[in-house]
Amino acid sequence: MSTLAILKIDEISRYTGDDINDEYGRILGTIISVQSSVDGRVESVTIKVADRYLETIEGERIKIHDGKLVVIPNWKFEASRIIENLDRAYKRRKALDTISGQNDLPSSVVEPMKRRLEEEIKALRIKADEVKKIINGRVGEIEDEELKVAKAIATIEISYFSGEVGEKGYTQSMNHLRKLKESISEEKRNAKEYLEKLDKTIQLTFTENKEVVKPKESEENKISQVPQSNQGSLIVKIQG
Known part of the structure; x- marks a missing residue:
């Protein structure tokens, strides 16, 4: 995204x-x-x-x-931005874990970068919670709109079938109401999809990354790690 x-x-x-x-x-x-x-x-x-x-x-x-x-929509714009930032932060943390595990750089260089990134991630979490509230608030507003549309449909249908409203007025009103119903239903569905995306991104970003890449061992290191018990052993033959 x-x-x-x-x-x-x-x-x-x-x-x-x-x-x-x-x-x-x-x-x-x-x-x-x-x-x-x-x-x-x-x-x-x-x-x-x-x-x-x-x-x-x-x-x-x-x-x-x-x-x-x-x-x-404002809720979608804010959600897209926070999801993108959380995803970027997650990838950067993985990169830092890889660098740290390889021991290519001194900890005095890597650790300050880690601390800064963690502070930024904490701030993103606060922002993410705020965006979730915005989306949930919009979903609540849409549900109120859905109720109003349903009541309007019921009212115009009663007026039409009772003969109080003509064919033309009924058709025009129902066309507007159907279009409105479709648009708010689509927005509600979209808002819930973004809530799910945001929750998944938050879960991924704040899951402890326990996989650390270990540095490759050289052939020299492997030789030096041979058990001492197998090095320079003395065999004594006892004759009877």
Whole structure:
């Protein structure tokens, strides 16, 4: 899982005035402006949300998909970043264990590196727990949305079958509700998948790595390790 590339102003300026969606096909608003640094890297995008207010989204959460600008949900962005960092920390710790086991470098060099990495891993664990709370919070919000959608479906169906709402109104309402139900179900499924990935990565990173690579023995060392009892033994023959 790699970090998304930061977009440049030249890549997305043509989308100004267009709608912007999230990864689940929901329209978030209209792109009003794009803020970038002097090197052209997109720092943030300002969108107008349903003619009500402006919202600023970090440039790192923006990507181009199928010719459209798409916003990565905050929980997914944070989860992807922490999973990547934990995976990198795990690989670095394995590398340090290998170096330490081979005795190629003095401990005065390796040990400070180990201590620094362990401190960084501890900080990542705290961040990982925070991200898990964010994802679980979003799952809770989605479940509330699912309940609201179910109630809306029940209400429109009652109105339709009782003759209070016509065919056109019923069809249009049900199309909107079905689309919303699908999008929030997909996000919920995706959020749970990322929770599982995060838990597995945490477990892997914080499992004690007991395998230490031992240095190879030279032929000279093997010879020197021959038991003394077999070296220079004296045989005495006793004649009767």
